[in-house]
Each structure stands twice: as structure tokens, then as C-alpha cells.
Amino acid sequence: MIRVVRQRDWYAPVRPAPREVRSSLAAESKCPPIVLAGRPAGFFAEHWLDRAAERGYSCHAVTPRPGRFTGTREQAHDIVQVAASLPRQAVLIGHGPGARWVAAALTRYPARAAALIEPPGSLPAEPVTGRVPVLVAGTSGRALTRASEHYGVSPTLLGDARRLREPGWLYPLEGILDWLDSLNL
Amino acid sequence: MIGAGSSGLAAVKNLREHGFAVDCYERETGIGGGWNFRHDRSPVYASTHLISSKPLTEFPDFPMPDDWPDYPHHSALLSYFERYTDHFGLREHVWFGTEVTSVEPIENDRWKVTVRPAHGGSERTLSYAAVVVANGHNWHPRVPSFPGIEEFRGKVMHASSYQDSASLRGKRVLVIGAGNTGCDIAVEAAQQAAACWHSTRRGYWYAPKYVFGKPADQVNDRVLALGLPLRLRQWLFHRTLRLTVGDLTRFGMRKPDHKVYESHPIVNSQLVYYVGHGAIKPVGDVARFGSRTVEFDDGTVAEPDLVILATGYAPRFEFLAPDLLGANPPQLWLHMFAASYPTLAIAGLIQPDSGQFPLVHWQTQAIARWLTLRTADPERAAAIWAGAAGRSAWRWTKAKVSASERHWFEVSHLTYLRGLEKLLKEMGTPA
Numbered sequence: 001m002i003r004v005v006r007q008r009d010w011y012a013p014v015r016p017a018p019r020e021v022r023s024s025l026a027a028e029s030k031c032p033p034i035v036l037a038g039r040p041a042g043f044f045a046e047h048w049l050d051r052a053a054e055r056g057y058s059c060h061a062v063t064p065r066p067g068r069f070t071g072t073r074e075q076a077h078d079i080v081q082v083a084a085s086l087p088r089q090a091v092l093i094g095h096g097p098g099a100r101w102v103a104a105a106l107t108r109y110p111a112r113a114a115a116l117i118e119p120p121g122s123l124p125a126e127p128v129t130g131r132v133p134v135l136v137a138g139t140s141g142r143a144l145t146r147a148s149e150h151y152g153v154s155p156t157l158l159g160d161a162r163r164l165r166e167p168g169w170l171y172p173l174e175g176i177l178d179w180l181d182s183l184n185l
Numbered sequence: 186m187i188g189a190g191s192s193g194l195a196a197v198k199n200l201r202e203h204g205f206a207v208d209c210y211e212r213e214t215g216i217g218g219g220w221n222f223r224h225d226r227s228p229v230y231a232s233t234h235l236i237s238s239k240p241l242t243e244f245p246d247f248p249m250p251d252d253w254p255d256y257p258h259h260s261a262l263l264s265y266f267e268r269y270t271d272h273f274g275l276r277e278h279v280w281f282g283t284e285v286t287s288v289e290p291i292e293n294d295r296w297k298v299t300v301r302p303a304h305g306g307s308e309r310t311l312s313y314a315a316v317v318v319a320n321g322h323n324w325h326p327r328v329p330s331f332p333g334i335e336e337f338r339g340k341v342m343h344a345s346s347y348q349d350s351a352s353l354r355g356k357r358v359l360v361i362g363a364g365n366t367g368c369d370i371a372v373e374a375a376q377q378a379a380a381c382w383h384s385t386r387r388g389y390w391y392a393p394k395y396v397f398g399k400p401a402d403q404v405n406d407r408v409l410a411l412g413l414p415l416r417l418r419q420w421l422f423h424r425t426l427r428l429t430v431g432d433l434t435r436f437g438m439r440k441p442d443h444k445v446y447e448s449h450p451i452v453n454s455q456l457v458y459y460v461g462h463g464a465i466k467p468v469g470d471v472a473r474f475g476s477r478t479v480e481f482d483d484g485t486v487a488e489p490d491l492v493i494l495a496t497g498y499a500p501r502f503e504f505l506a507p508d509l510l511g512a513n514p515p516q517l518w519l520h521m522f523a524a525s526y527p528t529l530a531i532a533g534l535i536q537p538d539s540g541q542f543p544l545v546h547w548q549t550q551a552i553a554r555w556l557t558l559r560t561a562d563p564e565r566a567a568a569i570w571a572g573a574a575g576r577s578a579w580r581w582t583k584a585k586v587s588a589s590e591r592h593w594f595e596v597s598h599l600t601y602l603r604g605l606e607k608l609l610k611e612m613g614t615p616a
């Protein structure tokens with residue numbers, strides 16, 4: 001259900017904290033920028049960042065603040081801060097825990113598009129803000145089904161659960177970039 | 186869309202997001218409206234900073250950067266709107282240097298809109314399915330007349346043409362009015378001028394920018410969230426002010442003629458400080474002007490050589506026939522919708538006790554959904570419209586605000602946003 005009255009955001013705003021961002025910029029800025037979220041940002045840095053940039057998408061990998069008192073709210077805040085700092089409306093891609101942060105960020109920032117790889121089991125109660133094409137991908141399971149229903153899309157199945165945790169496996173990224181290309185953003 | 190200030194920009198973004206094709210007309214050559222210091226009609230002066238803190242001021246879907254202070258400067262605000270414009274690709278939908286001169290209803294709830302280049306050139310007439318007015322309400326000076334003012338030999342200006350404190354240096358200055366503008370200018374006069382009198386026609390509460398080490402509006406919202414009744418909140422606020430700012434009458438200031446929340450808030454930590462240092466002399470309402478002097482209703486006499494009328498602004502809709510908006514002041518449901526014109530909406534015609542932009546964001550979301558619903562589900566739209574009939578006189582303040590010509594569109598942010606939330610839920614999510 002839509003929530004306009006967000007008192008906690010007003011009286012107890014998330015405290016600013018340092019966060020790590022690694023970027024790889026595309027030669028041209030035809031495509032919207034991408035914000036990648038997963039922990040750690042280094043996971044993507046080696047392979048994903050440069051590959052996305054090669055394909056024309058400037059890419060920024062965020063590691064939200066660490067810490068014991070950090071929850072989804074703070075992590076989503078860090079992602080939205082990075083997205084809103086970019087010159088154009090950004091695409092958000094979340095992987096594993098990053099998918100949970102991105103799902104929360106989508107209730108606070110109207111992304112150009114979003115992809116959730118291995119989405120979390122529980123999704124935010126608040127609706128997505130803006131009109132956002134969403135891609136949900138993962139190996140089969142209850143969470144994947146629930147997420148696809150939540151966003152009203154059909155899930156994209158990625159065969160191998162173990163390979164998903166290999167940063168060098170570019171197959172999911174290529175698939176997402178093909179999908180973004182097809183959206184003509 | 187008329188105007189590319191903060192309200193017009195939010196309208197362009199939110200209507201585009203709902204799939205509408207949009208033309209926005211802006212008289213000036215840049216965005217930002219009042220926050221663009223270069224605009225002739227901008228009411229901001231060099232020292233203007235926000236009075237509402239970041240979380241209560243930013244657009245809810247485009248936060249201000251973490252490394253900005255609690256109360257940014259007006260130049261930061263302009264850069265924020267520039268970034269918003271580019272981020273969401275709004276600029277290509279704005280026709281700059283183009284003024285709207287008339288908006289008339291035609292058949293099928295459509296509108297005939299006449300535009301012309303702001304610097305001369307021929308008019309064009311176009312037809313639109315809906316019009317959103319976002320022309321701002323802080324640019325047309327409210328200039329009261331005072332007895333004898335025509336005889337006065339000193340300089341008289343309205344605060345709208347006040348730019349910076351250089352114009353005060355060494356002068357004997359009288360500031361009339363204690364809105365936030367009058368208080369800011371009185372403080373600058375205390376710092377720069379040879380003398381400063383501050384005339385108010387009644388007493389006020391002066392809220393500081395920080396209480397208990399936090400921005401005052403955030404503390405206020407924490408208390409609001411507890412759901413305490415208004416009277417208790419007023420008592421708490423009075424206690425806090427009494428214990429921190431102190432008894433204003435001891436400084437020679439007037440006793441407030443109302444409770445907290447019953448007047449548009451003044452947020453200024455420095456005014457009382459300078460009164461306490463004798464740099465601002467509080468005086469009563471103007472009784473009459475002489476050729477060199479000004480007499481006040483408390484018997485004091487001032488001899489200023491510069492008088493600044495910080496008496497506020499009046500809304501103006503020079504391109505609309507007066508009866509379109511109901512009356513003067515306009516009678517609009519939620520301060521947005523005119524009773525007989527479902528395809529005309531006003532964005533930003535509110536004066537909240539918080540930042541303006543979150544409220545205008547949700548206003549324009551509601552306008553976009555309303556216009557969507559009218560074609561998608563005419564029956565439900567008709568039911569909602571019927572329910573709204575007779576509600577154009579509803580006001581959205583928790584406390585009863587004092588009768589002043591500046592208070593008819595005062596809103597309490599929580600009360601008003603609850604009203605918008607209810608409407609948005611009633612309309613549902615568009616497919």
C-alpha cells in the first residue's frame with residue numbers, strides 16, 4: 001500500500017556514513033548508468049564493472065556501510081544516495097543480499113529499470129515508486145516465485161546456483177544487459 | 186504545465202512517469218523559479234538558507250546528498266533542482282522564455298492556452314487535455330498602504346527587491362513585518378545597519394533552528410509521531426521555548442496573541458539574540474508616517490532613512506478568469522482542484538509548516554493519478570469527484586490559524602499529507 005506519511009524518515013533520518021563505490025565509465029553516455037549492489041563491491045569490480053562499461057553502461061558498484069546496527073533501511077539509503085548522485089536516472093541491479101537492498105531502494109527511488117538476482121524471501125510492503133521494468137532472476141525456489149509475483153513478471157531461470165557466486169561467470173550480466181538493450185532506455 | 190520552479194518540475198516528472206505527454210511553459214530562461222537568484226522575480230536574498238531541515242524538505246524520491254548540511258543555502262537548492270531536472274530528463278519538455286497569457290475552458294473539459302515569447306513576438310494558441318498551474322505564490326509583493334506614507338522622504342522598498350545586506354550598511358533601517366523574510370532582514374540590519382527597528386502588528390513565537398541539538402522541525406515531528414493531542418503539544422512547545430528562548434516581553438517584544446501552531450512558523454535563532462544585544466529595537470504596529478519619522482501604536486517614534494516592507498506576497502493568476510478558481514482567495518479542494526473543472530489543477534498553492542517539496546511531490550502524484558483515473562475508470566473517478574464536492578472550503582491545519590490574509594492556504598504537513606494519502610489510496614495504483 002502506498003505510504004505518504006513517513007514520519008520515521010522525517011524525525012530520525014538515516015545518518016550519513018562512508019560507503020565504498022567503485023566505478024567503470026562507458027566511453028559514451030547513451031545508456032543509463034547502472035548501480036550494482038552486492039557485498040562486497042569487489043565481487044563485481046573484477047569482471048562485471050568493466051564488461052558493463054564495454055557494452056556502453058557506466059557502472060558503479062556500491063558496498064553499503066558495514067556495522068552491527070546497519071539494517072536494510074541504511075543499506076537502501078546508501079544505494080539511493082549513489083543512484084541520485086548520478087547525472088541520469090539509474091538502473092539498479094542487486095545480487096543476493098544486494099537484491100534485498102535494491103528491493104527496498106525501489107520503494108524510495110524511481111529507477112530506470114531494476115534487476116534482482118536471487119531475490120530475498122521477504123519483500124517490502126511499500127510499492128515500487130515510479131514505473132520501473134523489473135527483471136527477477138535466480139535458480140528456482142519459493143523466493144523466486146514470490147518475487148516474480150510481487151513484481152508481476154515471469155522469472156528468468158539461471159541453471160546453476162553455485163556458479164551464481166562466481167564473479168567471473170558473466171552469463172547473468174550479459175542476460176541483464178541484453179534485456180536492458182531491448183528496453184531501449 | 187505553467188512554470189518550471191520546484192512545483193512545475195515535480196509536475197512534469199510525475200505526469201511523465203504516468204505516461205502523459207507534457208509541455209511546460211516557463212517565462213524565464215532557466216529552471217528553479219524563486220530559488221534562482223538571477224530571476225528578477227526571485228524573492229530570495231543572498232543570505233537565504235532553508236528554514237526546514239533536509240528530510241522535511243527534499244523530494245521523497247530524490248534525496249539531497251548526505252554531505253549537505255541540515256539547512257542548505259539557496260544556491261544549493263538551485264543546484265538540487267538542476268540535478269533533478271537533468272536526472273529525470275525534464276529539460277526537453279520545457280519551453281523556456283515563453284509566457285502563458287491566457288487559459289480558457291473549451292468543450293470536453295479541454296483548455297485553450299495562449300502563449301507568447303516573454304521578450305516580444307507573436308502569440309500562439311494551443312489546445313490541451315489538462316492544465317497544471319505551478320506559477321508560484323511568492324513573487325507578487327503585498328504592499329499595504331500606511332497613513333502618511335506618501336509624505337515620507339526616506340526610501341521605501343518591498344522585501345522582494347532586497348538583495349543583500351550591502352544596501353543596509355550604515356543606514357537607519359525600519360523593517361515592517363515578522364514573517365521569515367522580515368526576521369532575516371532585521372537580523373542582517375542588526376549586523377550591518379546603523380540602527381534597526383522591527384515593527385510587528387502582533388506578537389509571535391520565534392522558534393530556533395535547533396533544539397536539544399537537533400533541527401527543531403525533526404524534534405517537532407518526533408513529538409507529532411507520539412500522537413499527543415494538540416493542546417499537549419502546544420504546552421510542550423511553549424515550555425521548551427520558555428526554557429530556552431525565554432520570556433520575550435522581557436526584551437520589549439510583544440506577547441504572542443496566539444498559541445504556537447496558530448500562525449505560520451517563524452524559524453530564526455538570531456532575532457531574539459540581536460534584540461537581547463540592543464541591535465534590534467522591537468516596536469509596535471505603524472500608526473503613521475511623517476516626512477522623516479514613523480510613529481508606532483506603542484508611542485515610540487523612529488527616524489529611519491530606509492523602510493523595508495517585509496509584508497509578504499499575494500498569489501496571482503493573471504492568465505485565468507477570476508471565477509475559475511472559485512473566489513478570492515481561491516476555493517480549491519485540497520488546495521488543488523477547482524470544483525467545476527476536473528482537468529485543471531494547481532500545484533504548490535500551499536504554505537506548509539515544513540518544506541514545500543515533499544507535499545508538492547505527492548500533490549503532483551495525485552494529479553497524475555487523477556487524470557489517469559478519469560480515462561481509465563470514469564465511474565470511480567466520478568464517485569471520487571462527487572465525494573469532493575463541497576470540500577473546497579476544507580482547511581488542513583491541525584490548529585485554528587489566526588485570521589491573517591496570509592493564512593488561508595496554511596497547511597500542517599502531517600494533516601495535509603494524510604489527506605493526500607487517503608486520496609491516493611482511494612484512487613488506487615494505476616495499471
Ligand SMILES: Cc1cc2nc3c(=O)[nH]c(=O)nc-3n(C[C@H](O)[C@H](O)[C@H](O)COP(=O)(O)OP(=O)(O)OC[C@H]3O[C@@H](n4cnc5c(N)ncnc54)[C@H](O)[C@@H]3O)c2cc1C
Pocket residue numbers: 187188189190191192193210211212213216217218219220228229230233234235236237242283284285286319320321322323324366504532533534539540541542
Ligand atoms: C525568501 C523565501 C524563502 C523560502 N524558503 C523556503 C524553505 O526554506 N523551504 C521551503 O520549502 N520553501 C521555502 N520558500 C517557499 C518557496 O516559495 C517554495 O519553496 C518554492 O520556491 C515554490 O515553488 P513554485 O514552483 O511553486 O513557485 P516558483 O518558485 O515561484 O516558480 C514559479 C515559476 O513559474 C513561472 N511562471 C509564473 N507565471 C508564469 C506564466 N504566466 N507563464 C510562464 N511561466 C510562469 C515563474 O517564472 C517561475 O519560474 C521560501 C520562499 C521565500 C520567499
Ligand SMILES: NC(=O)c1ccc[n+]([C@@H]2O[C@H](COP(=O)([O-])OP(=O)(O)OC[C@H]3O[C@@H](n4cnc5c(N)ncnc54)[C@H](OP(=O)(O)O)[C@@H]3O)[C@@H](O)[C@H]2O)c1
Pocket residue numbers: 233234235236237323329330344361362363364365366367369385386387448449495496497498536589590591
Ligand atoms: N527559508 C527561509 O529562510 C525563508 C525566508 C523568508 C521567507 N520564507 C517563506 O516565504 C514565505 C513568505 O514569507 P514572508 O516573510 O515574505 O511573508 P509572510 O509570511 O506573509 O509575512 C508577512 C509579515 O508581514 C505582516 N504584515 C502583512 N501585512 C501587514 C500590514 N498591512 N501591516 C503590518 N504588517 C503586515 C504579517 O503580519 P500577520 O502575521 O499579522 O499576517 C507578517 O508578519 C513564507 O512561507 C516563509 O516561510 C522562508
